[in-house]
Amino acid sequence: MLEIKNLHARAGENEILKGIDLTIAGGEVHAIMGPNGSGKSTLSNVLAGRPTVEVTAGSVTYDGKNLLELEPEERAREGVFLAFQYPVEIPGVTNSYFLKASVNAVRRHRGEEELDAMDFLQLVREKMKAVEMDEKFLHRAINEGFSGGEKKRNEILQMALLEPRFAILDEADSGLDIDALRIVADGVNRLRGPDRGMLVITHYQRLLEYIVPDFVHVLAEGRIATSGGKELALELEERGYGWLETEPKGAAAG
Amino acid sequence: MSALSEASEHLLGLHEPVMARGDGALAALRQTGRDHFAALGLPHPQLEEWRYTNLAPLAKERFTLPARRAVSRADLEAVACPVFACSLCVFIDGIYDPALSALGAGADLHVESLAALSASELAQSAAGLDTLVDGKLHPFAALNTALLEDAAIVRAPRGTRTAEPLHVVFVSTGAGEVRSPRLFIVAEDDSQVRVIQDHVSLGGESGLTNAVTEVRVGSNAEVDCITLQRDTADGFLVSNLAAQVERSGRFGSSVLTFGGRLVRNDLSVVLAGEGAEARMNGLFVGGGKRLIDNHTLVDHAVPHCTSHELYKGLLGGQSRGVFRGRVLVRPGAQKTWAEQSNPNLLLSRNAEIDTKPQLEIHADDVKCSHGSAIGQLHEEALFYLRSRAIDEHEARGLLTRGFAREVLDALPVEALREGLEATLEASLGEAAQDE
Ligand SMILES: Nc1ncnc2c1ncn2[C@@H]1O[C@H](COP(=O)(O)OP(=O)(O)O)[C@@H](O)[C@H]1O
Ligand SMILES: [Mg+2]
Numbered sequence: 001m002l003e004i005k006n007l008h009a010r011a012g013e014n015e016i017l018k019g020i021d022l023t024i025a026g027g028e029v030h031a032i033m034g035p036n037g038s039g040k041s042t043l044s045n046v047l048a049g050r051p052t053v054e055v056t057a058g059s060v061t062y063d064g065k066n067l068l069e070l071e072p073e074e075r076a077r078e079g080v081f082l083a084f085q086y087p088v089e090i091p092g093v094t095n096s097y098f099l100k101a102s103v104n105a106v107r108r109h110r111g112e113e114e115l116d117a118m119d120f121l122q123l124v125r126e127k128m129k130a131v132e133m134d135e136k137f138l139h140r141a142i143n144e145g146f147s148g149g150e151k152k153r154n155e156i157l158q159m160a161l162l163e164p165r166f167a168i169l170d171e172a173d174s175g176l177d178i179d180a181l182r183i184v185a186d187g188v189n190r191l192r193g194p195d196r197g198m199l200v201i202t203h204y205q206r207l208l209e210y211i212v213p214d215f216v217h218v219l220a221e222g223r224i225a226t227s228g229g230k231e232l233a234l235e236l237e238e239r240g241y242g243w244l245e246t247e248p249k250g251a252a253a254g
Numbered sequence: 255m256s257a258l259s260e261a262s263e264h265l266l267g268l269h270e271p272v273m274a275r276g277d278g279a280l281a282a283l284r285q286t287g288r289d290h291f292a293a294l295g296l297p298h299p300q301l302e303e304w305r306y307t308n309l310a311p312l313a314k315e316r317f318t319l320p321a322r323r324a325v326s327r328a329d330l331e332a333v334a335c336p337v338f339a340c341s342l343c344v345f346i347d348g349i350y351d352p353a354l355s356a357l358g359a360g361a362d363l364h365v366e367s368l369a370a371l372s373a374s375e376l377a378q379s380a381a382g383l384d385t386l387v388d389g390k391l392h393p394f395a396a397l398n399t400a401l402l403e404d405a406a407i408v409r410a411p412r413g414t415r416t417a418e419p420l421h422v423v424f425v426s427t428g429a430g431e432v433r434s435p436r437l438f439i440v441a442e443d444d445s446q447v448r449v450i451q452d453h454v455s456l457g458g459e460s461g462l463t464n465a466v467t468e469v470r471v472g473s474n475a476e477v478d479c480i481t482l483q484r485d486t487a488d489g490f491l492v493s494n495l496a497a498q499v500e501r502s503g504r505f506g507s508s509v510l511t512f513g514g515r516l517v518r519n520d521l522s523v524v525l526a527g528e529g530a531e532a533r534m535n536g537l538f539v540g541g542g543k544r545l546i547d548n549h550t551l552v553d554h555a556v557p558h559c560t561s562h563e564l565y566k567g568l569l570g571g572q573s574r575g576v577f578r579g580r581v582l583v584r585p586g587a588q589k590t591w592a593e594q595s596n597p598n599l600l601l602s603r604n605a606e607i608d609t610k611p612q613l614e615i616h617a618d619d620v621k622c623s624h625g626s627a628i629g630q631l632h633e634e635a636l637f638y639l640r641s642r643a644i645d646e647h648e649a650r651g652l653l654t655r656g657f658a659r660e661v662l663d664a665l666p667v668e669a670l671r672e673g674l675e676a677t678l679e680a681s682l683g684e685a686a687q688d689e
Contacts, residue, residue, distance in 0.1 A: 162643070
């Protein structure tokens, strides 16, 4: 489904990604862990198409297409979704208007009929219930004044509405208490399926108890330092990231 | 003779024919306006108050007096649409049109046409007219008075609260004409009134609309005055709005500018009684080569008064904005709370804004803040929306509208928030054009 080859990327003055290789097949959930500043968010931004990150070498193929050629909105319509580490506050634009515009943009692309106000309301209510979000958030401006947990839930709500084929979750768990964590994890698990791929970025092993990954990769200094099964996450939890620098690098799996 | 003084002479020359049209009761008032305008003339860009707004384009024009055309209800509804469920008071080129107006019979609010008043009625109903805007300082206000033929006189008697807003529509009908819309609002003690001052045009796209509004807010009275400049075309729009607020009174002004080739608005509010409050909101949207200049002044004359000011500018094309916000806290006006903010959004590289707060604080126990910002669209927000499948063009539109929304959402007449959607849309569309 997604094949990343020798990916190099730059933001500002710095080369941040220094040759990433990663293949994610349909049905698989891959976790990426790694210390702060190792390039996890940069990788998710490259995949979502953030204009400020410049790809300097390598390729990303998604469903046989050159992903890097597509505009961010085209990627979203093709089923790529990024749950932001820091969701953006947008005053003056109501959540409901935004969510409806977003859902209908994807539906148009898929050749489906656009939802009218009534149908959309029904859909969004159902999805909000699942992420235990109060309906009042529909009438608020996008993320404006939301707490950290509310922002993350709003991300998961968007994911549930758009039903992406390939979802990236960038530290969806940061700053969440255990209840909120469970809600986020449930949202992700509901979406898991044979033709969906996921990239779950996290700093802590904790989230991976709820979203059990098929593979775990460790990103350090812009490269995948080591890869393994879900037990790697536990090992990292116990030993920290320090040992990665002294031991030889493992082969990238996937 | 310079172009400005030639144009001033020409404008002064229009005073005689207005006098010849009659209305003896107004003659003395007009004469004062004439004298003030003769002394001042059109303002020169060397004057500090006019530094950023050069009237050279206006000085090239030789405006004529309105020819007075008939306007049908259908015509009116097409431009002043939606005509809200409220009392309607229509002026065509500055002259009251009773046939198009629909003033609630038996309502508490008194609405009269100045021209229809006898000399004795004038002394009563219009007492205090032309005392809030100083014609000795404001040449355009003096010109309005010099050419005055009619005005809307609105009086909320003591203790009355009018649920429905009053919609005063000023229609411009002829090209190249000078209109002198005039509105006088008196809210007696403990009264409450909301007035929408709606400037629209029907064939009056060019020309000069030179409006004066005076508002007296009595003790514990509340007045909201919404000014809509939606003569979406190539005219010159000048307005002077002055309000005086007595003890515990509240005055809210919203000035929304959607058009005009050269726009200059002067708003001045005097907080004259303790506990008085002013809320001054503004939104100006410009594209093409428009110039929109807002000068505001809030005068904290006594202690314990509050003012909140928010002016938002949205400029595209090669348009230019000017914002000058003066806050004057007089000696002894302790416990003043004055807030001012002027965020601006530039949609093109060639758009410009000159923004300058001017705080003159002569008391020490005060809380004053001000801020202005000039920004482009937030790139983070743009990427966020695009990552949710919304195309770039639409995302830009959403963010731009979101920026303007704050002022619309704060309008004290709910129907207007939706009702102005199309007007906003049209002017944003124009502002989004590159040239
Ligand atoms: N726009 C940018 N300009 C310059 N440096 C950046 C930019 N974005 C990220 N970086 C740098 O790239 C490195 C990796 O950042 P990031 O991908 O956010 O790491 P992580 O998500 O793993 O914590 C950091 O050193 C960060 O400071
Ligand atoms: Mg990160």
